[in-house]
Amino acid sequence: GAGVSQTPSNKVTEKGKYVELRCDPISGHTALYWYRQSLGQGPEFLIYFQGTGAADDSGLPNDRFFAVRPEGSVSTLKIQRTERGDSAVYLCASSFSVNTEAFFGQGTRLTVV
Amino acid sequence: KQEVTQIPAALSVPEGENLVLNCSFTDSAIYNLQWFRQDPGKGLTSLLLIQSSQREQTSGRLNASLDKSSGRSTLYIAASQPGDSATYLCAVPAEGGANSKLTFGKGITLSVRP
Numbered sequence: 001g002a003g004v005s006q007t008p009s010n011k012v013t014e015k016g017k018y019v020e021l022r023c024d025p026i027s028g029h030t031a032l033y034w035y036r037q038s039l040g041q042g043p044e045f046l047i048y049f050q051g052t053g054a055a056d057d058s059g060l061p062n063d064r065f066f067a068v069r070p071e072g073s074v075s076t077l078k079i080q081r082t083e084r085g086d087s088a089v090y091l092c093a094s095s096f097s098v099n100t101e102a103f104f105g106q107g108t109r110l111t112v113v
Numbered sequence: 114k115q116e117v118t119q120i121p122a123a124l125s126v127p128e129g130e131n132l133v134l135n136c137s138f139t140d141s142a143i144y145n146l147q148w149f150r151q152d153p154g155k156g157l158t159s160l161l162l163i164q165s166s167q168r169e170q171t172s173g174r175l176n177a178s179l180d181k182s183s184g185r186s187t188l189y190i191a192a193s194q195p196g197d198s199a200t201y202l203c204a205v206p207a208e209g210g211a212n213s214k215l216t217f218g219k220g221i222t223l224s225v226r227p
Contacts, residue, residue: 042202042217104157
């Protein structure tokens with residue numbers, strides 16, 4: 001596609017529920033990244049994929065967070081047992097390779113009530 | 114651990130003014146540095162990527178410079194316009210090497226007054 005696409009753009013969920021956030025990277029980009037941005041802060045790294053495998057998941061805050069990229073293209077970030085503190089904008093980015101320019105999607109605003 | 118600082122947090126200027134946005138980072142062993150723009154409620158738009166071997170990059174009215182040894186980068190915006198109002202963030206690789214894990218500053222929120 002023309003750019004990185006994230007769906008949904010907004011998600012409101014109740015505390016304790018499970019959510020999935022989707023990212024469609026730019027076609028041909030092998031590297032895919034997830035970040036989380038809280039109000040007034042810069043994005044914080046969550047996880048990075050090179051192809052289908054998670055090359056670095058050191059930014060995932062705890063085991064309630066998980067991400068997959070089964071075919072090396074679309075990625076899904078999964079959050080179990082959501083908490084109010086998970087409320088943030090979740091940003092996805094992709095790049096042609098790991099050392100090239102990263103392009104970001106519009107983000108998914110997650111609100112846990 | 115890489116840390117990125119952007120000061121001030123907010124800036125307001127009249128239209129037409131030339132301005133400089135600053136970014137500093139603690140670990141100078143970076144592979145590159147990237148400047149982004151973020152409009153309210155939106156994602157990040159990449160503005161400029163400077164490789165560690167470069168000293169500056171230009172795109173239209175924007176010019177970004179990089180001084181690795183001093184841990185600094187500046188984004189120069191010429192002849193500012195109200196449409197330039199946004200938050201500007203700089204980012205560097207968290208561990209000096211590949212782009213796989215970027216560390217961001219908190220951003221500078223720019224307001225250009227008509």
